[in-house]
Amino acid sequence: LVIEVMGRYAGYTALVPAMAGASDRCVIPEYEFDIERLTELLVKDRRDNESNYSVVLISEGAMFEGADMIFSNQETDAYGHKKLGGIGDMVSAEIVKRAPKYNKGETIHTINQRMSYMTRSGQPDAIDSIVPMAYGNLAMDLIMQGNSGRMVCLKNGRYDHVPFEVVTEYEKKIDVERFYDIERYRPHYHNCMGMPQFIMTSD
Template sequence: MALQTHNNLRVGILTGGGDCPGLNAAIRSVAKTLMLTSNAEIIGIEDGFLGFIERRSRPISYQDCSGIFALGGTIIGTCNRADPFNYNGRDCSSEVKAYYDQLQLDALVIIGGDGTLSIGYELSKLGLNVVGVPKTIDNDLMCTERTFGFDTAVSIVTDAIDRLRTTGQSHKRIMIVETMGRNAGWIALHAGVAGGADSILIPEYPYDIQRVAKACTERMGSHHFSIVVVAEGARPVNGRVSVRENIAGSPEPSRLGGIGEQLKVQLGQFMDAEIRATTLGHIQRGGSPTSFDRIFATNLGSYAAKLVESKQFNRAVIQKGNRLSHVALESVANKTRNVPADDLTLQTAIAMGICFGTPNLKAFPHVM
């Protein structure tokens, strides 16, 4: 059966990977910009790439986009277990392409992190016209200085640290806070600095438990409590990351977690103090986005819409030098942006005496 032709621009929108504050703001911005400037028809792909595999989608109207920018989650759903190139052990990518063609899409806007945009890059090789929007609380996407969702996550963790501090002060305890972030330490670093942590342990620099214990002991001696922030991907020197579970068919099959409790046991071997560990988990990625993330996601979405209108496909929107730009999807695919030694916030933390559990981090002697 021959496909019917269409006159209006038809654009699909997909949100992939973990949910993230700001997704609805991005959906709203992409859709409204395209509707108003190109009279486009917008098709929402339901539940991420799973919607392509199972052929589930729905039209998104202008009214559907009204009043959603403050809502957490995503109105079209998401899924982090539906890699079209390995779904339940089989390659479904040709089915994705067939449904893309059946929907008569002129372009597909994919809103996601490194796993989602990596899949988008592979699909672009099959002929899909893809534009990527950088979303992840982990802030670990290559080529961009920031992703939306990160500011909200940092704000949530900072609030948790503030609350745990009063308990630590009252009971003279060491309070450990485990954050998300996978193999990058951005959330732990920024929330740790914002929350006044004494020690921050991140995946980029394996920690020596004796150094961490020494920092905690010194802090307990002067203030009678201590705050330690540890990223879920952190590990001790010559040790392994803590894996909570493995999920087959996911772009990121290893689910990290448990390092907070491990650190509690490790510290207990070196010091006589009451230690408590708190894992925030999915609290970090839920709820309403901050005003910053609402604005940032809106800006990114509108920019992505303009890339679609100008037929600049297989690109990813990025922020560089506080300005929006775009790079080839290939540049962000299958890569992780880690915290570099010259990062401003990291350097600030080192200069202020925050312990990272390693001798390999030094404050740079000169301002560049």
């Protein structure tokens, strides 16, 4: 199963669910991937799974080794960004082509799902409900105080607010060396001592 998710320049939407166990592998924009290696890993994952399937999450901005981003068309949005889409289709096709090499010559069929905004449409859990409630009330408090130009946030595990400039002063991307296993195309699962609850949310 190949699932394409949002993520133009940063792979959090692929890496965090993978860390939570939603997939066997994930590929992210911050690191170009080798399709041959990915295919080999997924075939092994499928073989090791008694249900006989494996899953890879692919950020829409992920790139094949030595290639560029895949765009669905040449149209641009209000910020001049071309619309991404199609990397999942290409990965699926390449896996079908290469899988027999690692599966005793037998073909493996793939299912490709482009999740896009569907990933935001699931039933909310307690955190999904509590955090926006707190954000909304904190924002109203700031408005009532005449305090503008601020963004509500969670900082060091506590509700806070920061200047808008924090959002635009740099691109927040995954620290590959710290959080991503480039040999196994999955999150690192070590060095969690002292990290915040959701691991990659401390910066």
